[in-house]
Amino acid sequence: MITEMAVERVEFTCGRCWHEWSADYDVQQYRDEQGGQWEYFSRDGTPVPSPYTPAGAPPCPICGRRWVGRILARRPVPMPPGATHTPRLKITDASGHRSERHGARLLGSAAHVQPEPLGPPAEESSEPRVPR
Numbered sequence: 001m002i003t004e005m006a007v008e009r010v011e012f013t014c015g016r017c018w019h020e021w022s023a024d025y026d027v028q029q030y031r032d033e034q035g036g037q038w039e040y041f042s043r044d045g046t047p048v049p050s051p052y053t054p055a056g057a058p059p060c061p062i063c064g065r066r067w068v069g070r071i072l073a074r075r076p077v078p079m080p081p082g083a084t085h086t087p088r089l090k091i092t093d094a095s096g097h098r099s100e101r102h103g104a105r106l107l108g109s110a111a112h113v114q115p116e117p118l119g120p121p122a123e124e125s126s127e128p129r130v131p132r
Contacts, residue, residue, distance in 0.1 A: 003037075004029040005077040010051045010069035011115065014060035020115040021061060022072060025051060043109040 004027075011022045025048070028040040041048050041056070049056030051069040059066050081088065091097045 002028050002030045002079070005079065007075045007077065008071055009073040009112070011072045012051075012058065012060070012067050012069045014063060014065055014067050016065045017060060017063045019060055019062040021110075022112070022115060023051070023058070023069075024109040024112065044106060 006027050008025050008027050009022055010025055011020065013020045023043060026042045030038050030040065032038060039050065041050050051057060052071075054066065054068060057066040057068045078086075
């Protein structure tokens with residue numbers, strides 16, 4: 001059973017070239033029949049591993065190295081049916097109900113303003129550079 005749904009904006013900062021980028025992930029938390037808690041991530045409708053783990057970290061678009069993301073923002077998606085006072089509309093014609101939604105363009109996971117670039121890393125320095 002799904003227990004929570006949200007959209008999470010995840011920021012990545014490459015530790016090699018210091019490029020910053022972000023992406024939106026759809027996240028579902030659910031409980032299986034044995035009571036175990038699970039998380040399911042997807043981007044643009046495609047299942048993906050968690051961006052918060054090394055296995056799910058996407059490659060840097062500049063140098064290809066992989067870096068684990070950190071959450072920037074989160075938008076919970078209300079679970080249906082909601083409280084009795086929640087605005088809702090009964091669908092009486094399932095096949096014809098808002099049929100234009102099937103042809104609407106996909107709202108891409110990277111279709112938002114990206115972080116400002118930091119610029120190239122400083123030349124060999126003895127002190128590590130800390131991203132902002």
